Amino acid sequence: MGTITFRVQDYDLDATLGCGQSFRWLRQHDGSWQGIAYGRKLRVRSAGGLFLLDGTNEEEFRALWLRYFDLERDYGALRRAFSQDETLRSAVAFAPGLRLLRQEPWEALCSFILSQNNNIPRIRGIVERLCTLFGEPLEDGGHAFPTAQRLAALGEDDLAPIRSGFRARYVLDAARRVALGEVDLSAACSMPLNDARAMLMQICGVGPKVADCALLYGCGRVECFPADVWIKRVVASFYPQGLPGQFAPVAGIAQQYLFHYARHLEDWGQKVGS
DNA sequence: TACCAGGGCCTTT
DNA sequence: AAAGGCCATGGT
Numbered sequence: 163m164g165t166i167t168f169r170v171q172d173y174d175l176d177a178t179l180g181c182g183q184s185f186r187w188l189r190q191h192d193g194s195w196q197g198i199a200y201g202r203k204l205r206v207r208s209a210g211g212l213f214l215l216d217g218t219n220e221e222e223f224r225a226l227w228l229r230y231f232d233l234e235r236d237y238g239a240l241r242r243a244f245s246q247d248e249t250l251r252s253a254v255a256f257a258p259g260l261r262l263l264r265q266e267p268w269e270a271l272c273s274f275i276l277s278q279n280n281n282i283p284r285i286r287g288i289v290e291r292l293c294t295l296f297g298e299p300l301e302d303g304g305h306a307f308p309t310a311q312r313l314a315a316l317g318e319d320d321l322a323p324i325r326s327g328f329r330a331r332y333v334l335d336a337a338r339r340v341a342l343g344e345v346d347l348s349a350a351c352s353m354p355l356n357d358a359r360a361m362l363m364q365i366c367g368v369g370p371k372v373a374d375c376a377l378l379y380g381c382g383r384v385e386c387f388p389a390d391v392w393i394k395r396v397v398a399s400f401y402p403q404g405l406p407g408q409f410a411p412v413a414g415i416a417q418q419y420l421f422h423y424a425r426h427l428e429d430w431g432q433k434v435g436s
Numbered sequence: 437t438a439c440c441a442g443g444g445c446c447t448t449t
Numbered sequence: 450a451a452a453g454g455c456c457a458t459g460g461t
Binding site for chain 1: 454455456457458459
Binding site for chain 2: 284287288326328329
């Protein structure tokens with residue numbers, strides 16, 4: 163295990179790992195980020211057009227992290243396309259190095275069930291407790307995200323310590339359906355989008371928003387456009403006719419920029435809310 | 437169809 | 450100190 167470097171323009175780790183698409187990354191005092199994904203602990207930094215990964219090797223990088231950090235997508239082209247639209251141009255300019263993370267499907271589904279009607283700091287705490295209590299311990303410390311099979315065997319009382327409130331039974335229903343194969347997450351990643359949505363929404367506690375989050379962040383289905391309260395405000399205010407159709411194939415990535423921008427501009431929330 | 441609970445933390449008043 | 454609101458959903 164050593165350090166891998168990858169040349170990439172404009173990878174903004176603070177935005178990408180802190181914006182609330184993943185809940186398992188923690189910023190260190192030196193500006194690096196430490197987190198766990200795929201049951202592996204990793205530290206990442208970015209400096210001078212380089213993306214640096216500590217605690218991995220070339221083979222693992224190729225197999226896992228290249229995809230996880232979405233390093234192969236041409237974000238330059240995406241940003242140019244988005245910049246044809248005035249609102250998106252501002253959002254892209256605000257955080258050009260923001261990227262989509264391509265997480266494991268179960269982790270994404272479970273995390274976004276926990277995220278509903280909730281705020282990011284609290285979601286992080288709940289996910290952290292969930293992993294500590296039920297995730298496989300790792301050799302170098304920390305815990306993997308617990309499997310659906312493990313959680314499926316639990317009862318609501320077992321989840322009380324994670325303090326997820328009413329969401330606990332939703333997580334359990336999801337875990338049970340995934341463990342039983344009623345919900346097939348790898349199939350969700352390749353089947354027609356509306357079928358995948360419908361399958362996920364069989365889960366009690368999964369509506370359109372959470373289903374789209376699972377598909378976008380967990381399956382890399384970038385045409386999904388999860389509509390949370392922030393995005394709804396943005397759309398109501400700037401896209402009353404909906405997001406321009408030309409962006410439909412990558413609406414999820416547009417959403418990512420818009421969400422991040424909206425959350426950081428108080429103006430928007432107030433202007434739009436009134 | 438239109439509320440409203442549910443749990444807890446952070447932010448604003 | 451108190452109230453409002455949160456990357457929603459299900460139930461009434």
